[in-house]
Amino acid sequence: xxEWDLRKAEANAAKHGVSFDDAVTVFLDAKALDGPDVQxxxxxARFRRLGRxxxxxxxxxxxxxRRSTDAKTIRISPxxxxxxxxxxxxxxx
Numbered sequence: 001x002x003e004w005d006l007r008k009a010e011a012n013a014a015k016h017g018v019s020f021d022d023a024v025t026v027f028l029d030a031k032a033l034d035g036p037d038v039q040x041x042x043x044x045a046r047f048r049r050l051g052r053x054x055x056x057x058x059x060x061x062x063x064x065x066r067r068s069t070d071a072k073t074i075r076i077s078p079x080x081x082x083x084x085x086x087x088x089x090x091x092x093x
Contacts, residue, residue: 002024003066012077016077018057018059020078022055024061032049034047037062046062047062047064050088057081058081060078062077
């Protein structure tokens with residue numbers, strides 16, 4: 001289950017060209033890479049997932065778990081992966 005703020009989702013789509021609906025599809029990618037987002041984990045544990053979305057784009061999605069449930073909550077902005085991040089994933093440009 002995924003939850004997010006609608007206003008944040010709209011702002012992110014305008015800024016990065018990635019909808020949150022597209023972003024959550026990286027959680028279906030069996031080859032995706034997960035890791036901690038140490039730089040942004042001061043108030044709560046945050047994570048980053050590098051994976052391929054259903055539309056074929058390689059994305060970075062920052063997420064956290066809600067404290068009250070095990071739902072993944074996208075709080076930060078999903079964006080297209082950089083060239084270096086795509087190389088780490090193994091994607092060809």
